[in-house]
Amino acid sequence: MGVRMKLLVQFTRILLLYFGCEALVRLLVLPVPGALLGMLALTAFLCLGIIRTEHVEDACRLFLRDMALFFIPPAVGILASFHHLRGNVLAFVCVVAVSTVLVFAVTAFVTGALIRRAENAVGRARR
Amino acid sequence: MRQTLFETPLFGVVVTLAAYVGASALRSAFRPLRALPALPFATALVIALLQGFSIPYESYRLGGDGVQFFLGPVTVMLALPLYHQRALLARHRWPLLIGAACGALTAVVSVLLLSRLCGLDPVLARPLLVKSVSIPFGLEISRHLGGDPGLAVLGITLTGILGVSIAPWLCGLFRVKDPVAQGAAIGACSHALGTARALEMGEMQGATSGVALCLTGIFTVFIAAALRLLGWL
Numbered sequence: 001m002g003v004r005m006k007l008l009v010q011f012t013r014i015l016l017l018y019f020g021c022e023a024l025v026r027l028l029v030l031p032v033p034g035a036l037l038g039m040l041a042l043t044a045f046l047c048l049g050i051i052r053t054e055h056v057e058d059a060c061r062l063f064l065r066d067m068a069l070f071f072i073p074p075a076v077g078i079l080a081s082f083h084h085l086r087g088n089v090l091a092f093v094c095v096v097a098v099s100t101v102l103v104f105a106v107t108a109f110v111t112g113a114l115i116r117r118a119e120n121a122v123g124r125a126r127r
Numbered sequence: 128m129r130q131t132l133f134e135t136p137l138f139g140v141v142v143t144l145a146a147y148v149g150a151s152a153l154r155s156a157f158r159p160l161r162a163l164p165a166l167p168f169a170t171a172l173v174i175a176l177l178q179g180f181s182i183p184y185e186s187y188r189l190g191g192d193g194v195q196f197f198l199g200p201v202t203v204m205l206a207l208p209l210y211h212q213r214a215l216l217a218r219h220r221w222p223l224l225i226g227a228a229c230g231a232l233t234a235v236v237s238v239l240l241l242s243r244l245c246g247l248d249p250v251l252a253r254p255l256l257v258k259s260v261s262i263p264f265g266l267e268i269s270r271h272l273g274g275d276p277g278l279a280v281l282g283i284t285l286t287g288i289l290g291v292s293i294a295p296w297l298c299g300l301f302r303v304k305d306p307v308a309q310g311a312a313i314g315a316c317s318h319a320l321g322t323a324r325a326l327e328m329g330e331m332q333g334a335t336s337g338v339a340l341c342l343t344g345i346f347t348v349f350i351a352a353a354l355r356l357l358g359w360l
Contacts, residue, residue, distance in 0.1 A: 011200075018203045031348050033263035035202035036341060042206035047213060060207040063200065067323035068166040069147045070198045073139070073191030074262055075170040075284045079177065080184045081277040084251070091245035095255060096285050099237040100316050101297065103259055104290070106233040107339070108303040108312035111226030115219055115305055 010059035013051070017042055133182055139190020146172040164291045164324055198262055202319060205337040208326065212334030219307050223335065226308075227342035230315030234259040234343070235350050254278035257347060258286040261318040264344040268351050283318065290317020291324045310335025315343045 021041055022034030030037070045051040085092050132138065150169035177187055209216065216223065235256055242252035254274035257265040262283055269279040294313045303309050306329060313321040314336030322340055326333030 014200055014203055018200055021203075031267070031352070032345065033202075033267045035199040035263045036261075036344060038199075038203035039206045039209070039337075039341065042203055043209045043213075046206060046210040053207070053210070056204070057207065060204040063197065063204055064207065064323075064326060066147070067201055067326070068164065068169075068320070069143070070194055070201055071166055071262075071284070071287065071320050071323075072143050072147060072169050072173060073188070073195040074198075074280050075166060075288065076143075076173045076177070076184070076187060076191060077277065078170075078281055078284060079174055080188075081275075081281040084275065084278055084281075088248055088251055091242070091247040092251060092255075092282075093285065094245050095238060095241045095247055095252070096258060096282060097289060098241055099234060099255075099258070100286050100289050101293075102237045103230050103234045103316040104294070104297050104312045105301055107226045107230035107315040108298075108301055108308050110229045111219075111222045111311040112303060112305050112308035114222035114225060115307060118219075118222065 007058055007062065010056050014042070014056055014059060017045075133186045134189065136190040136193055139187045140193055141190070142173055142176060142187065143169075143191060143194045146170075146176075164288075166291065166320065166323075167288045170288075198319070202261065202263060205319070205322065205340075208330055208334040209337050212331060215307070215331065216334060216338055219335075222307070223311055223338055224342060226311045227315055227339050228346050230312075230339070231259070231343045231346035231350055234316075235347065235354070250275070251278060255282045256351060258282035259316055259318060260344040260347050261340055264318075264347070268348055272351055272355065284320075287317045287320030290321045294321060294324060295328070306331045307335045311339040314339030318343070 018034065018038040021037040024030070025032065025034045025037055042051065042056070046053060082089075146169040147165065150165045150172060154165060154168070173187070176182070177184065238252065238255045238258065242249070242255065253272060254269055254276075256272065256274070257268045257279050260268065260283070262280060265279045265283045266276055269276055290313065294317065297303070297312075298309050303312060309328070310325050310332035313325045313332065317324075318340050322333060322336040325336035
């Protein structure tokens with residue numbers, strides 16, 4: 001297998017794993033999307049050494065670098081759903097904006113505070 | 128002629144790629160544009176083109192759906208930064224878990240309260256409950272909750288674009304300096320879109336954002352199920 005095929009093989013490997021996860025989600029009626037299970041499964045396989053980084057690395061880098069590209073179609077979809085909002089545009093955007101800032105602030109605060117606490121505890125134990 | 132040209136998947140694919148490449152080129156050519164992420168910029172280009180030539184959204188969608196399909200595989204590929212940063216993530220597992228749980232809860236509660244406060248129609252408010260999770264997640268949860276999937280995607284995308292645009296500014300405003308806390312907050316509030324941005328800030332931020340996106344999604348599934356059981360939805 002030449003270098004030429006490498007990307008294609010890696011991408012196929014990832015799609016096969018994704019497909020398997022979608023099948024599992026449907027079979028067991030799991031409440032999580034197949035892509036998420038795929039992410040967890042691939043992480044687990046990498047950790048367990050069942051799949052090595054060089055088996056997927058190049059394809060991942062290629063796609064992750066320009067990940068924003070794949071969000072353009074749903075973003076353009078705003079065009080199609082916007083008329084549903086009618087007179088509620090301001091309220092809708094307001095709820096989205098305020099809630100987004102709140103989620104950011106709460107998560108950053110909680111995570112940051114817990115990390116600092118853990119690090120202080122480690123520091124005190126060393127002293 | 129016009130009809131057959133626009134009603135092929137080629138049109139949507141070509142427009143999407145050209146808008147992305149164009150937006151990226153403009154960003155690197157003009158310094159002031161660099162603060163703006165590529166996505167809202169590229170989206171505006173596509174919308175302007177469709178509106179300008181009065182091309183229906185359905186024609187764009189033929190190819191757009193093809194590009195959107197890759198959201199699935201790309202979500203799976205987020206495993207790579209996760210794996211690379213595994214030691215760091217394992218060390219901070221509790222702050223990340225608890226932070227994401229608080230983030231998911233804040234998202235759902237704030238949407239419930241704010242939509243009542245702003246007098247938003249419940250039909251429109253319900254799809255917003257999933258606005259902080261990634262599109263594959265949002266569609267899955269909304270299917271269970273029975274909200275309009277189009278509106279769910281609209282809420283998710285608006286949240287994502289907003290989060291991506293103001294995240295670096297919010298980091299400064301709330302003085303969030305720890306890269307793990309930065310990544311967690313970005314992933315929790317603006318899902319995979321934010322994760323794309325967090326990856327640009329650094330692999331550490333990208334990996335924590337990926338974990339946060341994952342955890343927030345899982346917690347939101349449970350919170351939504353619990354609310355439904357309690358009869359609040």
